[in-house]
Amino acid sequence: MAEHKQEKQEETFRVIDKRPFTSEGELRQEVVEEEEREAKREATREAAKQAVAAAAASPTEPVAAIPPAEAPKRSPAFENLVRMLGSNAAMSLGAYADPRTGQPVIDPETAREFIDMLDALHEKTKGHLAPEEDSILLDLLGKLKMTYLEVNQAIAAQAAQAKAKARP
Numbered sequence: 001m002a003e004h005k006q007e008k009q010e011e012t013f014r015v016i017d018k019r020p021f022t023s024e025g026e027l028r029q030e031v032v033e034e035e036e037r038e039a040k041r042e043a044t045r046e047a048a049k050q051a052v053a054a055a056a057a058s059p060t061e062p063v064a065a066i067p068p069a070e071a072p073k074r075s076p077a078f079e080n081l082v083r084m085l086g087s088n089a090a091m092s093l094g095a096y097a098d099p100r101t102g103q104p105v106i107d108p109e110t111a112r113e114f115i116d117m118l119d120a121l122h123e124k125t126k127g128h129l130a131p132e133e134d135s136i137l138l139d140l141l142g143k144l145k146m147t148y149l150e151v152n153q154a155i156a157a158q159a160a161q162a163k164a165k166a167r168p
Contacts, residue, residue, distance in 0.1 A: 074130040089148075092107045108152055119141065
């Protein structure tokens with residue numbers, strides 16, 4: 001019975017205060033350390049950007065590589081998220097037939113929302129993606145935007161034809 005009671009005590013939970021300030025209004029040490037680490041990461045990113053810019057200006061000089069610890073890693077989950085949003089946008093642009101009717105579903109407003117989500121995702125993750133992820137996202141966005149434009153032009157042409165036929 002005493003062992004069971006001791007196990008219960010070990011199962012308790014801890015509360016960790018994640019607020020950035022102490023009760024005295026001073027920054028917590030962990031917050032200061034995290035800000036310093038983030039400043040170092042940002043300085044490394046800036047140095048890498050400057051090295052790439054220098055290499056573009058003078059291709060004969062050696063370029064300092066981004067340290068492996070700082071290079072973004074490829075994430076299959078991120079790629080799946082991008083593909084899922086892209087598939088939904090493509091479906092809304094008529095790329096897939098509705099399984100119930102066999103007809104393509106064309107809903108430009110929904111497609112625009114998915115494209116906007118992908119745009120926001122690209123903007124918010126800029127500089128934090130592996131090159132392959134950035135390429136997948138940009139390629140998909142380009143294709144979706146072109147398809148969106150083509151679909152909207154086709155809808156406008158159909159509306160113009162319908163309007164012309166309606167006039168006697």
